[in-house]
Structures are given as C-alpha cells and as structure tokens.
Amino acid sequence: MPERTPNISLEDTNTPLEAGAMVGGMASFAQLLFRLGTSTKTNEKLEALSGYFAHANEKDKVWVIALFSGRRPRRAVSGTQLAVWCTELIGLPMWLFQECYHTVGDLSETIALLIPEKSASTHSTEGAHTIGQPLHYYVEKFQQLEKAPEAEKKLFILQSWLELSSRDRFVFNKLLSGTFRVGVSQKLMVNALARTVQLEPNTIAHRISGNWDPASTTFTELLSEQLTQTDHSKPYPFYLAYALEDALPELGEPADWQAEWKWDGIRGQIIKRNDQLFVWSRGEDLITEKFPEFSILQNKLPNGTVIDGEILPYHDGQVLNFNVLQTRIGRKNITKKHLQEAPVGLFAYDLLELNGEDIRHLALRERRAALEELVLSLQLPFIQLSPVVSFTDWDELTTIREQSRNINSEGLMLKRRSSAYQVGRRRGDWWKWKIDPLTIDAVMVYAQKGAGRRSNLYTDYTFAVKDGDKLVPFTKAYSGLTDKEFAQVDAFVKRNSLEKFGPVRTVKPELVFEIAFEGIAASNRHKSGVALRFPRISRWRTDKTPEDINTLDDLKKMLQLYGK
Incomplete structure (x- = not known):
C-alpha cells in the first residue's frame, strides 16, 4: 500500500x-x-x-x-x-x-x-x-x-x-x-x-x-x-535483531556474549529433508535453483538438517562486495558464466534442526557446537563457519569493529551465548552493531515529486559532486529529512526551478546535503562511474555552500578504498 x-x-x-x-x-x-x-x-x-x-x-x-x-x-x-x-x-x-x-x-x-x-x-x-x-x-x-x-x-x-x-x-x-x-x-x-x-x-x-x-x-x-x-520444505521463522540501543557495558559481562561479523548478503536457510534440498531467503522466497552450487548438499547433508546463514559472494577465502552478488539476483537462468564471475558461499552461523529434531530451544553455545561439528564434517570450501570474533573486553571489541569494512562486513552481531533461537525481531539476546555509514557532501540539482502522502511535494532529489568546473550527478535520495525540512526544500524548488523535463525539475545548485551510504561500487550505467548502496540524506548542510561540496575524485578514492 x-x-x-x-x-x-x-x-x-x-x-x-x-x-x-x-x-x-x-x-x-x-x-x-x-x-x-x-x-x-x-x-x-x-x-x-x-x-x-x-x-x-x-x-x-x-x-x-x-x-x-x-x-x-x-x-x-x-x-x-x-x-x-x-x-x-x-x-x-x-x-x-x-x-x-x-x-x-x-x-x-x-x-x-x-x-x-x-x-x-x-x-x-x-x-x-x-x-x-x-x-x-x-x-x-x-x-x-x-x-x-x-x-x-x-x-x-x-x-x-x-x-x-x-x-x-x-x-x-x-x-x-x-x-x-x-x-x-x-x-x-x-x-x-x-x-x-x-x-x-x-x-x-x-x-x-x-x-x-x-x-x-x-x-x-x-x-x-x-x-x-x-x-518437507517448510523453513523456520527467522530470528531478527534490533540495532544496539544501550552502551556496551549495559550488556553485562563480555564472556556472556558471542560476537560475529554482520555480513551483507542474502540471509537464508539451507534445508535437507526427505532426501530433498531447499534454499529459502529471509523474504520466504524459495531460491534453490538460483544457487546450483549448493546442490551437492543434497547428498552431503544428513536428512533433518536446517542451517541458518548468509549467502555471500565468496572466492579464494575472501568475501566479495555485495555488488558482485547483485549480478545474479533476479536472473531467471544462472549460466556457467554467472557461476564463474559471481561465485557464492554460505557463511553458516546457526543450526535450527538436527537429525529431524527442532533444536531452536537449545542455548546458542550448544547449537554452535553442533554446527561446528557438522560444517567440519562436510569439508566443502563454499560452506564456511561464520567466524566468532574473539575479544576480552568491550573496548577491544569497539576497536575490532572499526575494521569491518576491510572484510566487506557491515559491523558486528552480538548474541547472548545462553539464548534460544526465537521468532521474529526481539530485544534482549541478539543485537546488530553496524559501522557508521560513509558520507559525502553534495548539491541538489534535480527534484521530482514524491509518491504517496508526499505526492504534492518535491521530495525525490538528485545530487551532484564537482568535477572541475562541472557538476556530475551521482545518486538519488528521498529520505532522511523531517516533514518541516521537506516542506522548506519543496518551497525552494518551486521558487528556483530552471527547466522542466516531464515530472523532473532542474533547480539552482544551491542546497548542500550530506549523503550517507553503506557501500560504493563501480558502475557503467552512471555518468559518475559509481553506484551507492542504500543512499539517503544524512543531514541538510545549511552551513555549507556549493563551493564546499566533495568532488568526483573523492568518490573515486572511496571506490578504491571500499569498493573491493
């Protein structure tokens, strides 16, 4: 709706x-x-x-x-x-x-x-x-x-x-x-x-x-x-985490918690029952045929097994950028070329069913021990245990988290070692602790009316960075401002429109915004040569002028650092 x-x-x-x-x-x-x-x-x-x-x-x-x-x-x-x-x-x-x-x-x-x-x-x-x-x-x-x-x-x-x-x-x-x-x-x-x-x-x-x-x-x-x-294909409801809300010391003793990397892939369940293999996404899409690499598990996994994990682009022991996985998402047919150019692996982090028995009620430490034994027995390079991050105190873990982007991780997951595997999004036992987003300052160059309750306001914007004397559009964003701020930007657009292309208005490049995003990748479809992952407006930089915005070279440096 x-x-x-x-x-x-x-x-x-x-x-x-x-x-x-x-x-x-x-x-x-x-x-x-x-x-x-x-x-x-x-x-x-x-x-x-x-x-x-x-x-x-x-x-x-x-x-x-x-x-x-x-x-x-x-x-x-x-x-x-x-x-x-x-x-x-x-x-x-x-x-x-x-x-x-x-x-x-x-x-x-x-x-x-x-x-x-x-x-x-x-x-x-x-x-x-x-x-x-x-x-x-x-x-x-x-x-x-x-x-x-x-x-x-x-x-x-x-x-x-x-x-x-x-x-x-x-x-x-x-x-x-x-x-x-x-x-x-x-x-x-x-x-x-x-x-x-x-x-x-x-x-x-x-x-x-x-x-x-x-x-x-x-x-x-x-x-x-x-x-x-x-x-036999029926998956279990996924256990989901809320973003970390309190200071780390409020969680109690570090020894009571298991830390893991938070991966950026497709959350999924691998199910083997009745000699049949099923792969489910978190959105409850049956995606078995999308990942033929996993077909070998039909013979390798024992019946009555359900593994919870993350499907990731993975090659030679390294997790690749999510952009690699996107080349396979949505395709009706997966060719040999796709398998070679976008190889995937499963990073397993929980075991929900073993020998046909629902073990979600067991403590995480027990489920993890059984998972480690199972994955070790498979001896398959594309089935990896999502590594546990060792730490002795919260300050050490805070330092470790800062390295997340170097391994294409979004941050850390914190899971109470005594926790059962619950249903849906719950507070208390599982928390996600994401790294801060990447940011860049840009100027708004195009505006379009929004949809739904914002259909009468210009709330869909295109932003540009400098490239010498030119402005190069590089992303769109339509979230992150308050209703009051959207109304103010809308008034600016109506007063400062330069050209009209259907529903799109070219506006005077005067308003500067900080754009936040989770990742960056090379793109042949965009004039800027880059594509951002989950771009949104972080804040309206009323303290800056168009002369203060970032450059295309700044974006390309980010691509070199974080676009692996």
Whole structure:
C-alpha cells in the first residue's frame, strides 16, 4: 500500500468490522487496510486484524495471511495498459490523465478517483461477475488472467472498475498491478491470529511459513500440524535483531556474549529433508535453483538438517562486495558464466534442526557446537563457519569493529551465548552493531515529486559532486529529512526551478546535503562511474555552500578504498 492515506472516503462501507457481523468481499478487506493505514497505535491495528480474522470468509483469511506475508499475485497487466484503458473508459486525454497522475502520485489511486462511482442503474454485461465478490475471487482471477488474451483482461478489469466503489477499486488496482504493500509486521498478524485460534504465536509463525498455495490451501489446513509435517520444505521463522540501543557495558559481562561479523548478503536457510534440498531467503522466497552450487548438499547433508546463514559472494577465502552478488539476483537462468564471475558461499552461523529434531530451544553455545561439528564434517570450501570474533573486553571489541569494512562486513552481531533461537525481531539476546555509514557532501540539482502522502511535494532529489568546473550527478535520495525540512526544500524548488523535463525539475545548485551510504561500487550505467548502496540524506548542510561540496575524485578514492 502507498505511504499515505488516499483521498478516498473511509466512511462508505456497510460492513463495519467493529459491528461484529460476518464480513466478506473486497469492501471488508479494503476497510481493514484503511483502518490499518490510518492508525498509529499497535493495539488498534491488532483489534482491526483480529476482528477481521474472527469473522471473515475462510478463503479470504488465507489470502490475507498470504498477502500480508509477501505472497502477492504476480502482475497481470502493465501500468501503461491500465492508464490507457482508464482514459478510454472515461474519455479523458492522456495528457490530462498524466497531469492527474503527477498530482496524485499513485497510479492505482489516480484511476480509482477518476472513474465515476457506481450507481444503482449500473448493470453488468452478459457474463460479468456479480457485485460484492469476495477477496479471493479477485486475486485468483488475477492468476487465471496472467496468460489470458489482452481483450479478456481488459473486459474483466473494466467491469470490475465500474462495479467497485472508489476505495475498493483502489485496493483492486494495487493487487492487480503487483504494487500491493501493507505496513503490518508479520508479528502483528500472527498475534492477531492467535486471538482467534487456539495456538501459540510462535507455532502460528512456523505453520504459515514455507511453500504453500493460498489458492488451494484451506485455513484449517494452513494452521494444522499435519501440513507442517508433510511439507518437507517448510523453513523456520527467522530470528531478527534490533540495532544496539544501550552502551556496551549495559550488556553485562563480555564472556556472556558471542560476537560475529554482520555480513551483507542474502540471509537464508539451507534445508535437507526427505532426501530433498531447499534454499529459502529471509523474504520466504524459495531460491534453490538460483544457487546450483549448493546442490551437492543434497547428498552431503544428513536428512533433518536446517542451517541458518548468509549467502555471500565468496572466492579464494575472501568475501566479495555485495555488488558482485547483485549480478545474479533476479536472473531467471544462472549460466556457467554467472557461476564463474559471481561465485557464492554460505557463511553458516546457526543450526535450527538436527537429525529431524527442532533444536531452536537449545542455548546458542550448544547449537554452535553442533554446527561446528557438522560444517567440519562436510569439508566443502563454499560452506564456511561464520567466524566468532574473539575479544576480552568491550573496548577491544569497539576497536575490532572499526575494521569491518576491510572484510566487506557491515559491523558486528552480538548474541547472548545462553539464548534460544526465537521468532521474529526481539530485544534482549541478539543485537546488530553496524559501522557508521560513509558520507559525502553534495548539491541538489534535480527534484521530482514524491509518491504517496508526499505526492504534492518535491521530495525525490538528485545530487551532484564537482568535477572541475562541472557538476556530475551521482545518486538519488528521498529520505532522511523531517516533514518541516521537506516542506522548506519543496518551497525552494518551486521558487528556483530552471527547466522542466516531464515530472523532473532542474533547480539552482544551491542546497548542500550530506549523503550517507553503506557501500560504493563501480558502475557503467552512471555518468559518475559509481553506484551507492542504500543512499539517503544524512543531514541538510545549511552551513555549507556549493563551493564546499566533495568532488568526483573523492568518490573515486572511496571506490578504491571500499569498493573491493
């Protein structure tokens, strides 16, 4: 879902969740989303979710679990098709549609607002579906239409647009276009489910993970122990850490803690059960075929083994820059060339299942001992133990952390040696202690309006550094300022625009910002010759002028130092 609450009324519903009546259909799902989107309190979101799960259609509940845990339907049509069909339906010139889109900032919402509301005289054509279809009807129809002729897609979409209210149409468009996002953690969803079924949250989290199909799995099956036992691919919910919040001495005795490097790769689980091998990413994508190097583990690993670790670009005993791994991410087919140019390894740091037994309840020191024995027995160069960092006191560890970037690490992980392997993000036993980001001062040269709640403000900026007498753009960023600062920059852009290229404005190069980023790599796609990892605005340097900004040579020196 977009970052803001759309300009669509929240009051046009006849099925309020708080009424306690049986709910169903797209309207109920849309109302749930808007209640979640307009609430800032966790308890209110929990009430909305648990109310929905208590009364919703069984199949709709399964799809909500799927959607909220990242299992979105694949995009059935392009954004261009939706825009064209909308303009044809309402008789609007494309240039005027584009102006509306630039003002609203979201394609799904633009279409939802432009199409007139349904009226009592609206009738479906022959063969059209009836008004008030449940959520699962639409998402499963999207799956069916993925390879259907364009005319069939268009007919279904136009009929649906005319039958749905503007708010329901907005949600329909988000699902249809593959841009559906929702700001609800899986932990919150699991806790809401626990209110309506007689299961512990940790059990629910495990049972809704893995490779299940929402179109063919019932709600009862999904939460049953039987499905967990028969789905040999099912991963465990990942244990995640919060950023270190307190001073190191507050953690207690250093001897109670295990320090490891925090790697920048793909968090994953390697699973061997029933003579089958599965590789899962933290985002619960089954990526076994993406890493054929690991196929040998199907014969090497004993059945009933689950390893938690980091998939990293790795060659000759050295962890490579994340940019190397990016050359393989997203590719449908991995060729021999990709395997040679971007070799990978697994840095294992936890063992979750051994000989078919869930050992997450054991202390970290016990799980680590079993992991070390297992990895040693494999004798495979691409399966490495993520090394434990030895230290005697917190000051020594602080000094060690400063060397992180030299080995392409993001910092350190601190794990209590007595800790069990928990579910989701937890405080207390695991902490991540990242190194400070790299920074560079740059001047803003282009601005574009944002999306969602910022669609009326210029909040998407392009920055440049000096190269002699020229300014060379090198990155974009759209986060890091306060709402007040964004409003001030927006006012500057409107007063100081020089040229217009569609939605982009060239502005006077006067505002200087400090840009923070996690890494830097060479790039042939950028005029500057570099690409930054996770760039964002660190602060607005009102104390500096454009003459004070960094140079392209400064970026290239950073590339030599940190772009290995």
